Amino acid sequence: MRLFRPVQAPWLQQESDDSYQYTEYAPSFDLSAYVACYWTSSFQGGKARHHRILPDGCVDLIVSITDNNAQAFVAGFMNRFDVLPLTEPTFSFGIRFYSDSVHTLLRHHPADFGDGGIELELVWGNPAFEIAETIAQARDMKERIAVVEAVLRKKLDKAYRPERLFERCMGHIFANKGMLSVRKLAEMEHYSERTVRRTFAHELGVSPKEVLEVVQFQSLLVGLQQNVHARLADLALLYGYADHAHLSNQFKRFYGLAPQTVMAQIACQATNR
Numbered sequence: 001m002r003l004f005r006p007v008q009a010p011w012l013q014q015e016s017d018d019s020y021q022y023t024e025y026a027p028s029f030d031l032s033a034y035v036a037c038y039w040t041s042s043f044q045g046g047k048a049r050h051h052r053i054l055p056d057g058c059v060d061l062i063v064s065i066t067d068n069n070a071q072a073f074v075a076g077f078m079n080r081f082d083v084l085p086l087t088e089p090t091f092s093f094g095i096r097f098y099s100d101s102v103h104t105l106l107r108h109h110p111a112d113f114g115d116g117g118i119e120l121e122l123v124w125g126n127p128a129f130e131i132a133e134t135i136a137q138a139r140d141m142k143e144r145i146a147v148v149e150a151v152l153r154k155k156l157d158k159a160y161r162p163e164r165l166f167e168r169c170m171g172h173i174f175a176n177k178g179m180l181s182v183r184k185l186a187e188m189e190h191y192s193e194r195t196v197r198r199t200f201a202h203e204l205g206v207s208p209k210e211v212l213e214v215v216q217f218q219s220l221l222v223g224l225q226q227n228v229h230a231r232l233a234d235l236a237l238l239y240g241y242a243d244h245a246h247l248s249n250q251f252k253r254f255y256g257l258a259p260q261t262v263m264a265q266i267a268c269q270a271t272n273r
Contacts, residue, residue: 006057007056007221013269014266031153034098038148042092052084054081055081056096058096062117064091065091065093080254108123109203165199166199216239217255220239229263
């Protein structure tokens with residue numbers, strides 16, 4: 001079972017309301033080594049708002065659905081936050097893959113996708129259009145997930161195996177919540193730092209240091225949610241930051257907001273429940 005669970009801003013800050021909904025769904029057990037979650041994001045229209053996306057160490061397959069038409073693309077590893085303006089009604093369905101095992105199902109390196117994304121047809125070929133349309137026309141989430149999981153299980157039959165060094169390194173990163181140096185990571189695998197960096201560039205298109213920082217940030221988010229009244233200095237010590245200033249700077253870089261702002265919002269929501 002995976003110990004790492006990525007966190008996104010709408011879930012963390014419970015931003016759903018009458019016009020905007022963000023929901024996550026767990027995958028079936030046999031796919032849980034590959035899929036972190038399925039998710040939906042919907043905006044009914046009205047007052048414009050924003051959808052914040054955080055770096056989470058994952059790769060997302062996203063189907064944007066309008067009037068039963070669907071456009072599908074794959075977004076690669078993100079190393080910065082993004083904020084999407086919502087002005088028109090929209091509905092999106094996503095599959096959040098773990099970056100160390102996504103190769104098995106997409107048969108591509110995440111480095112091929114970039115964080116801007118590429119069309120699913122370039123990944124899965126002609127069947128991609130039919131798959132996206134079937135997802136769009138599903139009657140409800142239960143049927144939508146069933147369709148997706150049937151496709152994913154077929155993909156597992158022709159599994160592509162990524163480089164073992166990369167998988168092992170990612171395992172160390174997740175197990176240590178990102179609190180490692182690149183040197184220590186290389187030492188754990190008895191490889192040079194240069195080899196580790198080259199492997200990550202080939203597989204993910206980013207450096208191992210960036211991956212370590214994103215996983216460390218994600219681990220911090222989980223801890224922050226569990227203790228919104230903690231002092232930043234204590235959180236910095238617990239999650240491997242040099243000091244609270246280092247924590248704050250990295251948090252702003254990956255979230256776009258100060259940690260105190262997010263903590264206050266979470267605390268307020270907890271009080272109002």
